Amino acid sequence: MWRPPNSRKHSISATAWPSSAEAESSILFSPIRVGQATLSQRTWVPAMVPWRATDDGYVTDDVIDWYTRFAKGRPGAIVVEATGIRDIPSGPLLRIGDDRFISGLRRLVDAVKQASGGQTKLFIQLIDFLRVRRRPPAEKFFRRFFSLSNAHRARLCEVTDTKTWLTADENDVLAYLSTASDEEQSAVLTKRELSDLRFGARERVTDLHLPHILSLPEVLPGLFREAAVRAKKAGFDGVELHYAHAYTMASFLSKTNLRQDGYGGDTSGRLRLPLEVFEAVRAGVGSNYPVGCRFLVDEVIDGGSEVGDACHYAVAFAGAGMDFISLSKGGKFDDAQEPKVGHAIYPYTGQSGYECMPSVYSDEQGPFYRNIALMAQVRQAVRASGADTPIIVAGGINDFWRAEELLSRGDGDIIGAARQSLADPDWFLKMRLGHGTAIRRCKFTNYCEALDTRHKQVTCQLWDRVNIDEPKVGRSHDGKRRLTAPHWRAPEEENP
Secondary structure (H helix, E strand, C coil): CCCCCCCEECCCCCCCCCCHHHHHCCCCCCCEEECCEEECCCEEECCCCCCCCCCCCCCCHHHHHHHHHHHCCCCCEEEEEEEECCCCCCCCCCECCCHHHHHHHHHHHHHHHHHCCCCCEEEEEEECCCCECCCCCHHHHHHHHCCCCHHHHHHHHHHHCCCHHHCCCHHHHHHHHHHCCHHHHHHHCCHHHHHHHHHCCECCCCCCCCHHHHCHHHHHHHHHHHHHHHHHHHCCCEEEEECCCCCHHHHHHCCCCCCCCCCCCCHHHHHHHHHHHHHHHHHHHCCCCCEEEEEECCCCCCCCCCHHHHHHHHHHHHHHCCCEEEEECCCCCCCCCCCCCCCCCCCCCCHHHHHHCCCCEECCCCCCCCCHHHHHHHHHHHHHCCCCCCEEEECCCCCHHHHHHHHHHCCCCEEECCHHHHHCCCHHHHHHCCCHHHCCCCCCCCHHHHHHHCCCCCCCCCCCCCCCCCCCCCECCCCCCECCCCCCCCHHHCCC
């Protein structure tokens, strides 16, 4: 994993916690409108993928346990993990690409409502992603996925200083290339071929030679609309369109999107499909159903979108009528590290991935509240446009008073906290009841991310081995970790 140069380990600063009266009068625990819905407080658990669905994309008891555990902490809103809008295999990730998924999702909605006493709104994040193959062994790549040309032969002659490759048997050339040095492969292969060899083949929105990529603007609005309609039928309080990180819609927004068909190139071209998707979703679910999106304030890649672009996008989304905007940063394929042979590329291993989930091993700025200045610029641009769309800010937020300060300063409207909520699903409740000293504070070591990288069920090191023998505790596949945090009971609820 990438780390900033000259990084050092930062400590988790001690903090004072509010009394119940201070929490009660705070902005953080005040209500806010999100479209036609009202959040009881300005606390938000962003989407996290826990790897608990079936391989067919269905809701499981483990999925329900995961979300009901967050619901018991009664945040203002929870966003269910990135859920695929296509009815295609995607491993143990939730799907919503067919009506047969509705009943399981409805069961999830009902469980969350019950666990939160009706106080938590439940949104679902809708995602599309393109094909990503695992990194192949070199022999397999050259045998199955590589097309040898005369240009390759000529470059190989040049790098090896011999002309015999011009007429050599193709199998001999491929056998040589499969064991060639990195320098030789780099000199012979095109940039895209080299990427496919070392990272695994990955489709891009700019692959217009592929008919299914060329037709994405025709296909995606309908797929997102149908998925949103299913979400509404299942009882979700709203949907979040996934326009962030390494996936399809974020790739259309990216400055690296150089499509020449009107869906890339300049800012209006990059915005065209995201706006068309939103319009289709809005037409499907109606004007009274909350619809928003999550996108990036900065891609943190060479040639990628930056905060100025993000401000323009946010103003366009707010002007189009989105009910909320949730902000993130980085998390791209473009600068990810090479995966091991047989593994898939993971978009959180390079600098952009670090900026998405910074750890305590950081530069002088540290990992806490690292994104807020950029996110505040986006909110200011939206307000300057005349829109009052709520802006959800996130990134290393783990302190009541600093969260309260940024809300009062107008840097954001709602506080998103993923890793801290994973560390302690009750932390918002504990603050509100005046029991902040009982909060388990995230160490920001990214133990959870390491599990996610390996597609293992995500847990937290602060609790996944605590009271593991409790009755009815769900365990990880290897039986070594509990899958949800221990239950917390407020002192006044304890038996004398």
